[in-house]
Amino acid sequence: MKLPFPLIHGHLLKRYKRFLADVEIEGGMRVTAHCANPGSMMGMKEPGLGVWLSQNDNPKRKLKYSWELVEIDGALVGVNTGFANRIVEEAIEKEAVPELNGYDSMRREVAYGENSRIDFLLQNQNVKASCYVEVKSVTLSRQNSLAEFPDAVTARGTKHLTELGEMVRQGHRAVMLYLVQRTDCTRFRLAGDIDPAYKSAFDAARAQGVEALCYTCHMSPTEVTLARALDVMEG
Numbered sequence: 001m002k003l004p005f006p007l008i009h010g011h012l013l014k015r016y017k018r019f020l021a022d023v024e025i026e027g028g029m030r031v032t033a034h035c036a037n038p039g040s041m042m043g044m045k046e047p048g049l050g051v052w053l054s055q056n057d058n059p060k061r062k063l064k065y066s067w068e069l070v071e072i073d074g075a076l077v078g079v080n081t082g083f084a085n086r087i088v089e090e091a092i093e094k095e096a097v098p099e100l101n102g103y104d105s106m107r108r109e110v111a112y113g114e115n116s117r118i119d120f121l122l123q124n125q126n127v128k129a130s131c132y133v134e135v136k137s138v139t140l141s142r143q144n145s146l147a148e149f150p151d152a153v154t155a156r157g158t159k160h161l162t163e164l165g166e167m168v169r170q171g172h173r174a175v176m177l178y179l180v181q182r183t184d185c186t187r188f189r190l191a192g193d194i195d196p197a198y199k200s201a202f203d204a205a206r207a208q209g210v211e212a213l214c215y216t217c218h219m220s221p222t223e224v225t226l227a228r229a230l231d232v233m234e235g
Contacts, residue, residue, distance in 0.1 A: 001083065001086050001087050001090050001223065001224050001225060002222065002223050003054065003068065003221070003222055003223060003224065004054060005054040005055055005056060006054075006055075006222075007052040007053060007054055007068060007069070007221045007222075008025050008026070008052065008053045008054075008055060008065075009025070009026060009050065009051070009052055009053075009221075010023040010024055010025035010026065010031075010050075010051055010052075010053060011023065011024050011048055011049065011050055011051065012045065012046070012047055012048065012049045012050075012051050012070070013030065013047055014045075014047055015035055015041065015045040018035070018038055019034060019035050019036070019038070020032055020033070020034070020035060021033045021034075021035045021045075021051075021067050023051055023053060023065070023067070025053065031053070031064075031065050032063060032065070033053050033063060033065035033066055033067045034062075034063045034065065034066045034067065035066075035067045035079065036066060036067070036079070036080045036081060036082050037067075037079050037080065037081050037139075038081070039081070039139070039150070039151050039152050040151045040152040041079070041139070041151065042140055042142075042151045042152075043072065043140065043141065043142065044070050044072065044077060044079065044139060049070050049071060049072065050070070050071035051067055051069065051070050051071070051079075052067075052068050052069040052070075052071075052221050053065045053066060053067055053068065054066045054068050066080070067079050067080070068080050068083075069219070069221065072184070073184070074184075075182060075183045075184035076182070076183050076219040076220070076221075077139055077181060077182045077183075077219075078137070078139065078181030078182070078217065078219060078224060079139070081137040083137075083181070083224060084135050084136070084137035084179045084181065085108070085119055085120075085135050087179060087181075087217065087224055087225065087226060088119075088120070088133075088135050088177060088179060088226070089106070089108070089120070090225070090226075091215075091225070091226040092106060092120065092122075093106070096226050097177075097213070097215070097226070099175070099211070099213055100122060100131070100133065100175070102124065103122035103123060103124050103131060104123060104124050104125050105122070105123045105124075105125075106120055106121070106122050106123075107120070107121045107123075108120060108121075112132065112163065112167070113159075113163035113166065113167075114159075114163065116159065116160065116163055118132045118133065118134060119133055119134050119135045120132075120133040120135070121133075128171075129171055129172045129173055130167075130172050130173070131172065131173040131174070131175060132164060132167045132172060132173070132174045132175070133174075133175045133177055134160050134164060134174075134175070134176050134177065135177050135178075135179055136149055136150075136157065136176070136177070136178050136179065137179055137181055138178050138179060138180040138181065138182070138188065138214075139151065139180075139181055139182060140191065141182060141184065141185055142191075145184065145185055145186045145187055146185060146187045146188070146189065147178075147180040147182060147185035147187065147188045147189075147214075147216075147230070148188070148189055148190065148191040148194075149178055149188075149190060149191060150191060150194060150195050150198055151191070151194065152194065152195070153194070153195045153197070153198070154195060154198055155197075157195075157198055157201075158195075158197050158198050158201040160176075161176065161198070161201040161202055161204070161205040161210065162201055162204075162205070164176060164205055164210045165204065165205040165208040165209075165210055168208050168209040168210055169208065173211070174205075174209070174210045174211065175210070175211045175212075175213060176202075176205070176210055176211065176212050176213070177213045177214070177215070178212070178213070178214040178215075178232070179214075179215055179216075179217065179226075180214065180215065180216040180217065180230065181217050181219065181224070182216070182217070182219075183216075183217070183218070183219050185216060185230070186216075186230065187230060187231070187233060188214040188230045188231070188232055188233060189232070189233035189234075190202055190233075190234075203234075206234065212232045212234075213229065213232070214229065214230040214231070214232050215227065215228065215229055215230065216228060216230055
């Protein structure tokens with residue numbers, strides 16, 4: 001996925017009110033950027049970190065800058081959680097996710113379950129069962145080379161796991177895909193200490209037949225693409 005605008009480098013001053021960040025860009029100018037990440041951003045919001053912003057001069061936008069990447073110990077981490085689905089969509093279209101190949105059609109944001117929408121619904125005209133794919137953006141790393149999810153309690157994420165299990169019960173295929181938007185991780189596991197309910201829901205979903213995939217990303221200030229699969233550590 002090509003990033004939509006040339007990125008501007010700066011240093012983080014503070015992140016606040018969940019969706020706002022003050023940044024000092026080159027030349028000493030201070031700007032306020034939109035932060036498209038509702039999570040806790042644990043380990044990613046310390047003042048002084050190098051950050052990359054996109055700029056959009058559309059007069060209808062309240063904020064012209066958006067926070068896209070952060071640098072942590074030489075590694076790039078994707079801040080914009082909205083990129084995750086676009087990265088995965090592009091990868092599925094290019095058949096870069098072998099586990100999800102072989103389907104004729106792909107639809108996004110399809111209503112299912114109890115007032116939910118699945119990220120991707122894959123279907124094959126010759127197969128009755130559909131494939132429901134939920135994507136989660138992973139940015140947390142508390143140990144060297146280890147990515148974790150979630151970085152905060154996520155009741156919504158727990159609900160999604162329950163509904164994926166129900167799709168399997170109905171005879172469909174269901175896949176939970178974790179996308180690690182970091183360049184410094186080679187392992188992945190669930191952060192059960194942060195959200196025990198999510199970990200329990202994950203274990204129950206796996207027992208029902210929900211599949212779990214994890215992929216990491218190649219990241220640069222100009223492009224983010226799918227890299228390689230990581231094992232999901234379930235212990």
